[in-house]
Amino acid sequence: xxxxxxxxxxxxxxxGAIASLNCTYSDRGSQSFFWYRQYSGKSPELIMxxxxxxxxxxxxxxxxxxxxxxxxxLLIRDSQPSDSATYLCAVTPIKAAGNKxxxxxxxxxxxxx
Amino acid sequence: DAGITQSPRYKITxxxxxxxxxxxxxxxxxxxxxxxxxLGHGLRLIYYSAAADITDKGEVPDGYVVSxxxxxxxxxxxESATRSQTSVYFCASSEGPALTGELFFGEGSRLxxx
Numbered sequence: 001x002x003x004x005x006x007x008x009x010x011x012x013x014x015x016g017a018i019a020s021l022n023c024t025y026s027d028r029g030s031q032s033f034f035w036y037r038q039y040s041g042k043s044p045e046l047i048m049x050x051x052x053x054x055x056x057x058x059x060x061x062x063x064x065x066x067x068x069x070x071x072x073x074l075l076i077r078d079s080q081p082s083d084s085a086t087y088l089c090a091v092t093p094i095k096a097a098g099n100k101x102x103x104x105x106x107x108x109x110x111x112x113x
Numbered sequence: 114d115a116g117i118t119q120s121p122r123y124k125i126t127x128x129x130x131x132x133x134x135x136x137x138x139x140x141x142x143x144x145x146x147x148x149x150x151x152l153g154h155g156l157r158l159i160y161y162s163a164a165a166d167i168t169d170k171g172e173v174p175d176g177y178v179v180s181x182x183x184x185x186x187x188x189x190x191x192e193s194a195t196r197s198q199t200s201v202y203f204c205a206s207s208e209g210p211a212l213t214g215e216l217f218f219g220e221g222s223r224l225x226x227x
Binding site for chain 1: 146154156158172203213218219
């Protein structure tokens with residue numbers, strides 16, 4: 001079982017719709033959770049971080065964390081063509097003493113005008 | 114311009130040759146990381162460093178060597194390149210441990226081993 005799992009996609013959404021991305025992780029003691037966005041041919045950039053159960057909103061983005069079920073999700077509201085990218089879920093497993101960020105394989109999102 | 118830079122951006126080499134990928138950051142971040150990105154595997158940690166002269170293995174360290182004599186530099190060396198090391202390599206830095214905040218990535222180095 002991979003430590004961090006994501007559906008590879010592509011997730012195709014019409015412009016203006018909500019894109020919903022999911023990520024599950026295996027280490028129940030994981031402490032920190034991140035969503036990175038990566039445009040094709042570019043490097044990843046952080047868009048959201050979440051550390052406690054519940055929702056965290058930042059503009060059009062909402063991260064949701066459920067530690068009991070071991071999943072973290074990302075919602076993109078009012079999706080725009082510029083949101084077309086690969087979204088990487090990243091987790092710090094407790095066994096790594098906080099220095100190792102484990103990434104999922106990423107979900108490719110396509111927003112169609 | 115401040116930031117994190119990698120060189121070379123593109124490299125083609127042959128099996129068995131030694132290759133060094135350079136990484137330089139101007140933020141004086143304590144932590145630096147090397148990841149490789151392959152289709153189907155996502156980003157995998159090769160090595161990381163918590164400070165100058167302190168390095169530790171990540172998920173896939175075999176075949177790689179790192180050093181960190183200065184805070185700002187974190188070179189990655191492939192001592193004898195193999196075709197399986199064809200990949201895109203990303204260097205990253207952070208102010209604190211990975212669990213506390215953002216990693217800043219370089220632009221990547223695309224390595225092809227023939």
